[in-house]
Amino acid sequence: MASVMPVFTAVFDKVPRLGLTCLRSHVVRISAAAGTRSIHLSDQHNDVYMISGEDDFKNKVMRNSLPVIVNFHADWCEPCHSLKPLLEKIAEEHVGRLHLAEILVDDHVDLLHAFEVTAVPAVLGIHRGVVTEKFVGLVSHKQVMNFVDKLLERTAPK
Structure with missing residues (x-):
């Protein structure tokens, strides 16, 4: 009889040539039967990017086909x-x-000025290079969820 052990791990993958760190979650299932072993790796990308500079910002945010919360x-x-x-x-x-x-x-004063950020936290919703939503300061959970809903609604394929 095979035993199955689900394991959840989170690792930071560093991609040196791009200068970005991406948090990825992996769900690993290890099963061991008599004399055999197999590993199933499910790669779920959370797509959380630590921006390292202006070029990285352009590639990961401004040119992204999906909306990005910045x-x-x-x-x-x-x-x-x-x-x-x-x-x-x-x-x-x-x-x-x-x-x-x-x-x-x-670390990124140039981006701060480019988006006229005068206080933190400042959260922008950007889709295909255009700011579609924005809030500044600590807001309620409900307000953040409304921000996300509006961002997804405005950027949904028609």
């Missing part, structure tokens, strides 16, 4: 730390429908 945040910002897990959860729940890009404002 989270401008800072390490020193307490509201940012409260909002980040919610945005990551939303990205997990909408795999294949949207992406999440994380931008540390202290």
